[in-house]
Amino acid sequence: MTRPLTAAQRRLIEAADPGTGRLKGTEAQLTALVKRGLAFRHPRPPHDHFLTPAGHRAREAQAGPPEPEEPQTPPSTAGGVFTARVGGEPALPAAGGAARAREVRSAWQGMLELRRMTNADASTDRPCAWERTHLAQAAALALEAAGHRPAESDGEDGYRVRETPQPDAVAVYAPDAAALRACARTLEGAGWQAGEHTEPRTRRRYVLASPRRV
Template identity: 70%
Template sequence: MTRPPSAAQRRVIDAADPVTGRLRGTEAQLAALVRHGLAFRHPRPPHDHFLTPAGHRVREEEAPGAVPRPPEPPPAEPDRVFAARVGGEETAVDGPARAREVHSAWQGLLELRRMTNSDGATDRPCAWERTHLVRAAALALEAAGHPPEGPATAGYRVRATPQPEAVAVHAPEGEPLRACAATLERAGWQTGEYTGPRSRTRYLLASPRRV
Protein backbone atom coordinates (compact mmCIF):
# COMPACT_ATOMS: atom_id res chain seq x y z
CA MET A 1 0.00 0.00 0.00
CA THR A 2 1.74 3.22 -1.17
CA ARG A 3 -1.07 5.73 -0.66
CA PRO A 4 -4.25 5.96 1.39
CA PRO A 5 -7.49 4.80 -0.18
CA SER A 6 -9.61 7.31 -2.07
CA ALA A 7 -12.78 8.68 -0.55
CA ALA A 8 -14.88 6.24 -2.59
CA GLN A 9 -12.68 3.30 -1.60
CA ARG A 10 -12.81 4.44 2.03
CA ARG A 11 -16.62 4.37 1.91
CA VAL A 12 -16.50 0.79 0.62
CA ILE A 13 -14.12 -0.17 3.46
CA ASP A 14 -16.24 1.56 6.11
CA ALA A 15 -19.36 -0.23 4.84
CA ALA A 16 -17.79 -3.71 5.13
CA ASP A 17 -19.59 -6.27 7.23
CA PRO A 18 -18.27 -5.71 10.79
CA VAL A 19 -17.86 -9.43 11.47
CA THR A 20 -16.96 -11.07 8.16
CA GLY A 21 -15.36 -8.09 6.41
CA ARG A 22 -17.34 -8.85 3.25
CA LEU A 23 -17.26 -5.94 0.80
CA ARG A 24 -19.74 -4.46 -1.62
CA GLY A 25 -18.67 -2.05 -4.35
CA THR A 26 -17.98 -1.65 -8.04
CA GLU A 27 -15.55 -3.99 -9.74
CA ALA A 28 -13.10 -1.11 -10.16
CA GLN A 29 -13.26 -0.20 -6.46
CA LEU A 30 -12.82 -3.78 -5.33
CA ALA A 31 -9.97 -4.40 -7.77
CA ALA A 32 -8.19 -1.29 -6.51
CA LEU A 33 -8.50 -2.44 -2.90
CA VAL A 34 -7.05 -5.82 -3.89
CA ARG A 35 -4.09 -4.09 -5.56
CA HIS A 36 -3.46 -2.07 -2.41
CA GLY A 37 -3.52 -5.22 -0.25
CA LEU A 38 -6.65 -4.10 1.61
CA ALA A 39 -8.95 -6.78 0.19
CA PHE A 40 -8.82 -10.16 -1.46
CA ARG A 41 -11.11 -12.00 -3.86
CA HIS A 42 -12.10 -15.41 -2.57
CA PRO A 43 -11.11 -18.16 -5.03
CA ARG A 44 -14.35 -20.11 -4.58
CA PRO A 45 -17.78 -19.06 -5.91
CA PRO A 46 -19.42 -16.63 -5.50
CA HIS A 47 -15.95 -14.99 -5.44
CA ASP A 48 -16.87 -12.32 -2.93
CA HIS A 49 -14.33 -9.79 -1.76
CA PHE A 50 -13.23 -9.51 1.90
CA LEU A 51 -11.03 -7.15 3.89
CA THR A 52 -7.51 -8.33 4.64
CA PRO A 53 -6.06 -7.69 8.14
CA ALA A 54 -4.58 -4.46 6.71
CA GLY A 55 -8.04 -3.51 5.44
CA HIS A 56 -9.55 -4.11 8.87
CA ARG A 57 -6.90 -1.83 10.38
CA VAL A 58 -7.75 0.92 7.90
CA ARG A 59 -11.44 0.48 8.69
CA GLU A 60 -10.76 1.04 12.39
CA GLU A 61 -8.63 4.16 11.82
CA GLU A 62 -9.83 7.69 11.28
CA ALA A 63 -9.58 8.75 7.65
CA PRO A 64 -6.48 10.97 7.09
CA GLY A 65 -7.39 14.62 7.39
CA ALA A 66 -10.80 13.86 8.81
CA VAL A 67 -12.20 16.43 11.22
CA PRO A 68 -12.70 14.78 14.64
CA ARG A 69 -16.38 14.34 15.31
CA PRO A 70 -17.87 15.10 18.70
CA PRO A 71 -19.03 12.09 20.69
CA GLU A 72 -22.45 10.92 19.61
CA PRO A 73 -25.13 9.67 21.96
CA PRO A 74 -25.66 5.89 22.01
CA PRO A 75 -27.88 4.83 19.08
CA ALA A 76 -31.31 3.40 19.61
CA GLU A 77 -31.39 -0.31 20.39
CA PRO A 78 -32.46 -1.49 16.89
CA ASP A 79 -29.52 0.35 15.26
CA ARG A 80 -26.71 -0.45 17.67
CA VAL A 81 -23.64 -2.29 16.38
CA PHE A 82 -23.07 -5.78 17.70
CA ALA A 83 -20.13 -6.20 20.05
CA ALA A 84 -19.11 -9.35 21.86
CA ARG A 85 -19.15 -8.96 25.62
CA VAL A 86 -15.67 -9.19 27.08
CA GLY A 87 -16.90 -9.00 30.69
CA GLY A 88 -17.05 -6.01 33.00
CA GLU A 89 -19.60 -4.02 30.99
CA GLU A 90 -21.59 -1.72 33.25
CA THR A 91 -24.84 -2.21 31.35
CA ALA A 92 -26.04 -5.02 29.15
CA VAL A 93 -29.32 -6.04 27.57
CA ASP A 94 -30.15 -9.73 27.66
CA GLY A 95 -32.99 -11.72 26.26
CA PRO A 96 -34.02 -13.44 23.01
CA ALA A 97 -32.87 -10.54 20.82
CA ARG A 98 -29.35 -10.66 22.25
CA ALA A 99 -29.26 -14.43 21.88
CA ARG A 100 -30.17 -14.09 18.21
CA GLU A 101 -27.47 -11.46 17.68
CA VAL A 102 -24.82 -13.64 19.28
CA HIS A 103 -25.88 -16.70 17.28
CA SER A 104 -25.83 -14.70 14.03
CA ALA A 105 -22.40 -13.24 14.80
CA TRP A 106 -20.96 -16.67 15.58
CA GLN A 107 -22.38 -18.16 12.39
CA GLY A 108 -20.91 -15.23 10.47
CA LEU A 109 -17.52 -15.88 12.04
CA LEU A 110 -17.67 -19.56 11.08
CA GLU A 111 -18.47 -18.51 7.52
CA LEU A 112 -15.53 -16.12 7.58
CA ARG A 113 -13.30 -19.01 8.65
CA ARG A 114 -14.62 -21.13 5.79
CA MET A 115 -14.05 -18.37 3.27
CA THR A 116 -10.63 -17.18 4.45
CA ASN A 117 -8.79 -20.23 5.80
CA SER A 118 -6.85 -21.71 2.91
CA ASP A 119 -8.33 -25.16 3.44
CA GLY A 120 -11.84 -23.91 4.22
CA ALA A 121 -11.61 -25.18 7.81
CA THR A 122 -14.16 -23.83 10.30
CA ASP A 123 -12.62 -25.45 13.39
CA ARG A 124 -9.60 -23.16 13.39
CA PRO A 125 -9.46 -19.36 13.95
CA CYS A 126 -8.90 -17.16 10.91
CA ALA A 127 -6.81 -14.05 10.31
CA TRP A 128 -9.55 -11.69 11.52
CA GLU A 129 -9.60 -13.44 14.89
CA ARG A 130 -5.83 -13.12 15.21
CA THR A 131 -6.12 -9.35 14.84
CA HIS A 132 -9.13 -9.11 17.19
CA LEU A 133 -8.14 -11.60 19.88
CA VAL A 134 -10.23 -10.28 22.77
CA ARG A 135 -13.41 -9.89 20.73
CA ALA A 136 -12.96 -13.27 19.05
CA ALA A 137 -12.44 -15.18 22.31
CA ALA A 138 -15.32 -13.35 23.97
CA LEU A 139 -17.65 -14.20 21.07
CA ALA A 140 -16.73 -17.88 21.32
CA LEU A 141 -17.55 -17.86 25.02
CA GLU A 142 -20.78 -15.88 24.75
CA ALA A 143 -21.99 -17.94 21.80
CA ALA A 144 -21.53 -21.10 23.91
CA GLY A 145 -23.73 -19.66 26.66
CA HIS A 146 -21.12 -18.57 29.20
CA PRO A 147 -22.21 -15.50 31.18
CA PRO A 148 -19.89 -12.49 31.10
CA GLU A 149 -18.96 -10.71 34.30
CA GLY A 150 -21.44 -7.96 35.16
CA PRO A 151 -22.08 -5.46 37.95
CA ALA A 152 -23.95 -8.07 39.99
CA THR A 153 -22.94 -11.34 38.36
CA ALA A 154 -19.81 -13.47 38.30
CA GLY A 155 -18.66 -14.64 34.89
CA TYR A 156 -15.83 -14.54 32.40
CA ARG A 157 -13.57 -11.59 31.59
CA VAL A 158 -11.34 -11.56 28.50
CA ARG A 159 -8.39 -9.20 28.51
CA ALA A 160 -5.40 -8.48 26.28
CA THR A 161 -1.92 -9.58 27.40
CA PRO A 162 1.62 -8.48 26.50
CA GLN A 163 2.14 -11.85 24.82
CA PRO A 164 1.57 -12.00 21.06
CA GLU A 165 -1.59 -13.84 20.01
CA ALA A 166 -2.68 -14.54 23.59
CA VAL A 167 -5.52 -13.33 25.78
CA ALA A 168 -6.19 -13.85 29.47
CA VAL A 169 -9.55 -15.33 30.43
CA HIS A 170 -10.65 -14.88 34.02
CA ALA A 171 -13.62 -16.77 35.45
CA PRO A 172 -14.73 -18.11 38.83
CA GLU A 173 -12.25 -20.80 39.77
CA GLY A 174 -13.22 -24.41 39.47
CA GLU A 175 -15.80 -25.65 37.02
CA PRO A 176 -16.53 -22.28 35.30
CA LEU A 177 -12.85 -21.81 34.47
CA ARG A 178 -12.52 -25.37 33.18
CA ALA A 179 -15.76 -24.98 31.20
CA CYS A 180 -14.41 -21.83 29.54
CA ALA A 181 -11.24 -23.72 28.61
CA ALA A 182 -13.26 -26.55 27.07
CA THR A 183 -15.36 -24.11 25.05
CA LEU A 184 -12.35 -22.27 23.67
CA GLU A 185 -10.61 -25.51 22.76
CA ARG A 186 -13.70 -26.66 20.84
CA ALA A 187 -13.66 -23.29 19.07
CA GLY A 188 -10.09 -23.83 17.89
CA TRP A 189 -8.09 -22.17 20.65
CA GLN A 190 -5.35 -23.70 22.78
CA THR A 191 -5.45 -22.92 26.48
CA GLY A 192 -3.30 -23.28 29.57
CA GLU A 193 -4.19 -22.61 33.20
CA TYR A 194 -1.92 -20.32 35.22
CA THR A 195 -1.79 -18.64 38.62
CA GLY A 196 -1.40 -14.87 38.94
CA PRO A 197 1.85 -14.06 40.80
CA ARG A 198 0.21 -11.40 42.95
CA SER A 199 -3.48 -12.28 43.10
CA ARG A 200 -2.80 -16.04 43.33
CA THR A 201 -6.00 -16.57 41.34
CA ARG A 202 -6.20 -19.00 38.45
CA TYR A 203 -6.77 -17.81 34.89
CA LEU A 204 -6.52 -19.10 31.34
CA LEU A 205 -4.04 -18.04 28.71
CA ALA A 206 -5.66 -18.70 25.32
CA SER A 207 -4.19 -18.51 21.81
CA PRO A 208 -5.71 -19.27 18.39
CA ARG A 209 -4.67 -22.69 17.14
CA ARG A 210 -2.85 -22.68 13.80
CA VAL A 211 -3.16 -26.36 12.84
Protein backbone atom coordinates (compact mmCIF):
# COMPACT_ATOMS: atom_id res chain seq x y z
CA MET A 1 0.00 0.00 0.00
CA THR A 2 1.32 3.43 -0.90
CA ARG A 3 2.04 5.59 2.12
CA PRO A 4 0.08 8.85 2.17
CA LEU A 5 1.94 12.08 1.63
CA THR A 6 3.10 13.89 4.72
CA ALA A 7 1.86 17.40 5.40
CA ALA A 8 5.29 18.78 4.49
CA GLN A 9 5.29 16.88 1.17
CA ARG A 10 1.82 18.15 0.32
CA ARG A 11 2.93 21.74 1.02
CA LEU A 12 6.02 21.24 -1.14
CA ILE A 13 3.98 19.95 -4.07
CA GLU A 14 1.38 22.68 -3.71
CA ALA A 15 4.10 25.35 -3.73
CA ALA A 16 5.69 24.07 -6.97
CA ASP A 17 5.90 26.57 -9.80
CA PRO A 18 2.57 26.34 -11.65
CA GLY A 19 4.20 26.62 -15.07
CA THR A 20 7.34 24.49 -14.83
CA GLY A 21 6.66 22.32 -11.79
CA ARG A 22 9.95 23.45 -10.22
CA LEU A 23 10.21 22.50 -6.57
CA LYS A 24 11.94 24.16 -3.64
CA GLY A 25 12.79 22.34 -0.43
CA THR A 26 15.50 20.62 1.52
CA GLU A 27 17.56 17.90 -0.13
CA ALA A 28 15.92 15.29 2.08
CA GLN A 29 12.41 16.49 1.19
CA LEU A 30 13.15 16.55 -2.53
CA THR A 31 14.84 13.14 -2.44
CA ALA A 32 11.78 11.69 -0.72
CA LEU A 33 9.55 12.96 -3.54
CA VAL A 34 11.92 11.50 -6.14
CA LYS A 35 11.74 8.09 -4.44
CA ARG A 36 7.95 8.26 -4.62
CA GLY A 37 8.02 9.05 -8.34
CA LEU A 38 6.54 12.52 -7.80
CA ALA A 39 9.65 14.50 -8.72
CA PHE A 40 12.83 14.17 -10.76
CA ARG A 41 16.24 15.81 -10.49
CA HIS A 42 17.30 17.69 -13.60
CA PRO A 43 20.49 16.15 -15.01
CA ARG A 44 22.06 19.51 -15.82
CA PRO A 45 23.30 22.11 -13.30
CA PRO A 46 21.95 23.57 -11.10
CA HIS A 47 20.17 20.18 -10.80
CA ASP A 48 16.83 21.62 -9.77
CA HIS A 49 13.93 19.31 -8.96
CA PHE A 50 10.65 19.27 -10.90
CA LEU A 51 7.32 17.51 -10.62
CA THR A 52 6.85 14.39 -12.72
CA PRO A 53 3.49 13.73 -14.44
CA ALA A 54 2.47 11.83 -11.29
CA GLY A 55 3.51 14.84 -9.19
CA HIS A 56 1.37 17.18 -11.28
CA ARG A 57 -1.59 14.86 -10.79
CA ALA A 58 -0.96 14.75 -7.06
CA ARG A 59 -1.07 18.54 -6.96
CA GLU A 60 -4.30 18.61 -8.95
CA ALA A 61 -5.79 16.12 -6.50
CA GLN A 62 -4.86 18.42 -3.62
CA ALA A 63 -6.56 21.39 -5.25
CA GLY A 64 -9.98 20.22 -4.13
CA PRO A 65 -12.52 17.42 -4.27
CA PRO A 66 -14.22 16.50 -7.55
CA GLU A 67 -17.35 18.35 -8.50
CA PRO A 68 -20.44 16.81 -6.87
CA GLU A 69 -22.08 15.89 -10.15
CA GLU A 70 -19.01 14.07 -11.42
CA PRO A 71 -19.43 10.28 -11.08
CA GLN A 72 -16.57 8.60 -9.28
CA THR A 73 -14.30 6.55 -11.50
CA PRO A 74 -12.72 3.27 -10.48
CA PRO A 75 -8.95 3.35 -9.95
CA SER A 76 -7.00 3.36 -13.20
CA THR A 77 -3.61 3.81 -11.60
CA ALA A 78 -1.31 1.51 -9.73
CA GLY A 79 0.09 2.88 -6.49
CA GLY A 80 -0.97 6.37 -7.48
CA VAL A 81 1.16 6.27 -10.67
CA PHE A 82 -0.55 6.78 -14.02
CA THR A 83 -0.78 3.65 -16.15
CA ALA A 84 -1.21 4.02 -19.89
CA ARG A 85 -3.66 1.57 -21.48
CA VAL A 86 -1.72 -0.50 -24.01
CA GLY A 87 -4.82 -2.45 -25.05
CA GLY A 88 -6.24 -5.65 -23.68
CA GLU A 89 -7.13 -4.30 -20.22
CA PRO A 90 -10.65 -4.73 -18.79
CA ALA A 91 -13.10 -2.15 -20.07
CA LEU A 92 -13.75 0.94 -17.97
CA PRO A 93 -17.34 1.43 -16.79
CA ALA A 94 -19.17 4.14 -18.70
CA ALA A 95 -19.08 6.36 -15.62
CA GLY A 96 -15.28 6.32 -15.68
CA GLY A 97 -14.84 7.73 -19.18
CA ALA A 98 -14.82 11.45 -18.44
CA ALA A 99 -12.49 11.12 -15.47
CA ARG A 100 -10.15 8.90 -17.45
CA ALA A 101 -10.04 11.45 -20.26
CA ARG A 102 -8.99 14.17 -17.81
CA GLU A 103 -6.35 11.89 -16.32
CA VAL A 104 -4.94 11.13 -19.78
CA ARG A 105 -4.84 14.81 -20.75
CA SER A 106 -3.02 15.65 -17.53
CA ALA A 107 -0.53 12.83 -18.05
CA TRP A 108 0.17 13.96 -21.62
CA GLN A 109 0.72 17.57 -20.58
CA GLY A 110 3.06 16.34 -17.87
CA MET A 111 4.94 14.28 -20.45
CA LEU A 112 5.39 17.30 -22.70
CA GLU A 113 6.77 19.22 -19.73
CA LEU A 114 9.12 16.33 -18.97
CA ARG A 115 10.33 16.49 -22.56
CA ARG A 116 10.93 20.21 -22.29
CA MET A 117 12.90 19.87 -19.09
CA THR A 118 14.99 16.80 -19.99
CA ASN A 119 15.63 16.98 -23.75
CA ALA A 120 18.96 18.66 -24.39
CA ASP A 121 17.44 21.35 -26.60
CA ALA A 122 14.27 21.71 -24.48
CA SER A 123 12.17 20.47 -27.41
CA THR A 124 8.77 18.89 -26.90
CA ASP A 125 8.43 17.45 -30.40
CA ARG A 126 10.29 14.20 -29.75
CA PRO A 127 10.34 11.62 -26.95
CA CYS A 128 12.55 12.05 -23.91
CA ALA A 129 14.76 9.53 -22.10
CA TRP A 130 11.91 8.26 -19.92
CA GLU A 131 9.83 7.41 -22.98
CA ARG A 132 12.76 5.54 -24.54
CA THR A 133 12.90 3.24 -21.52
CA HIS A 134 9.10 2.82 -21.31
CA LEU A 135 8.27 2.37 -24.99
CA ALA A 136 4.89 0.65 -24.76
CA GLN A 137 3.56 3.02 -22.09
CA ALA A 138 4.84 6.08 -23.93
CA ALA A 139 3.36 5.06 -27.29
CA ALA A 140 0.06 4.12 -25.65
CA LEU A 141 -0.14 7.46 -23.85
CA ALA A 142 0.41 9.33 -27.12
CA LEU A 143 -2.35 7.31 -28.78
CA GLU A 144 -4.86 7.59 -25.95
CA ALA A 145 -4.18 11.31 -25.52
CA ALA A 146 -4.99 11.80 -29.22
CA GLY A 147 -8.37 10.12 -28.80
CA HIS A 148 -7.62 6.60 -29.98
CA ARG A 149 -9.39 3.90 -28.01
CA PRO A 150 -7.47 0.95 -26.58
CA ALA A 151 -8.75 -2.54 -27.27
CA GLU A 152 -10.67 -4.16 -24.46
CA SER A 153 -9.76 -7.54 -23.04
CA ASP A 154 -12.57 -9.30 -24.89
CA GLY A 155 -12.42 -7.60 -28.26
CA GLU A 156 -10.37 -6.19 -31.14
CA ASP A 157 -12.11 -2.83 -31.38
CA GLY A 158 -9.12 -0.65 -30.52
CA TYR A 159 -5.35 -0.36 -30.63
CA ARG A 160 -2.90 -2.71 -28.94
CA VAL A 161 0.72 -1.74 -28.25
CA ARG A 162 3.15 -4.62 -27.81
CA GLU A 163 6.86 -5.00 -27.15
CA THR A 164 9.02 -6.38 -29.96
CA PRO A 165 12.40 -8.16 -30.10
CA GLN A 166 13.86 -4.82 -31.14
CA PRO A 167 14.99 -2.92 -28.02
CA ASP A 168 13.92 0.47 -29.38
CA ALA A 169 10.60 -0.29 -31.10
CA VAL A 170 7.05 -1.35 -30.34
CA ALA A 171 4.36 -2.86 -32.55
CA VAL A 172 0.94 -1.22 -32.76
CA TYR A 173 -2.07 -3.20 -33.96
CA ALA A 174 -5.48 -1.80 -34.92
CA PRO A 175 -8.79 -3.33 -36.04
CA ASP A 176 -8.58 -2.12 -39.65
CA ALA A 177 -6.33 -0.39 -42.16
CA ALA A 178 -7.79 3.07 -41.61
CA ALA A 179 -7.36 2.86 -37.84
CA LEU A 180 -3.81 1.59 -38.28
CA ARG A 181 -2.90 4.52 -40.53
CA ALA A 182 -4.48 6.92 -38.05
CA CYS A 183 -2.34 5.46 -35.25
CA ALA A 184 0.78 5.86 -37.39
CA ARG A 185 -0.04 9.52 -38.08
CA THR A 186 -0.61 10.18 -34.39
CA LEU A 187 2.70 8.62 -33.40
CA GLU A 188 4.56 10.52 -36.11
CA GLY A 189 3.01 13.75 -34.83
CA ALA A 190 4.13 12.84 -31.30
CA GLY A 191 7.76 12.44 -32.34
CA TRP A 192 7.93 8.78 -33.32
CA GLN A 193 9.10 7.09 -36.52
CA ALA A 194 6.29 4.84 -37.68
CA GLY A 195 5.99 2.50 -40.64
CA GLU A 196 3.53 -0.21 -41.62
CA HIS A 197 4.69 -3.82 -41.85
CA THR A 198 3.17 -7.26 -42.38
CA GLU A 199 3.73 -10.28 -40.18
CA PRO A 200 5.18 -13.03 -42.43
CA ARG A 201 3.10 -15.90 -41.04
CA THR A 202 -0.25 -14.30 -40.19
CA ARG A 203 -0.16 -11.53 -42.84
CA ARG A 204 -1.48 -9.21 -40.18
CA ARG A 205 -0.59 -5.56 -40.67
CA TYR A 206 0.96 -3.53 -37.87
CA VAL A 207 2.87 -0.31 -37.27
CA LEU A 208 6.45 -0.54 -36.04
CA ALA A 209 7.19 2.60 -34.06
CA SER A 210 10.38 3.91 -32.45
CA PRO A 211 11.17 7.25 -30.77
CA ARG A 212 12.67 9.80 -33.12
CA ARG A 213 16.06 11.07 -31.96
CA VAL A 214 16.45 14.20 -34.11
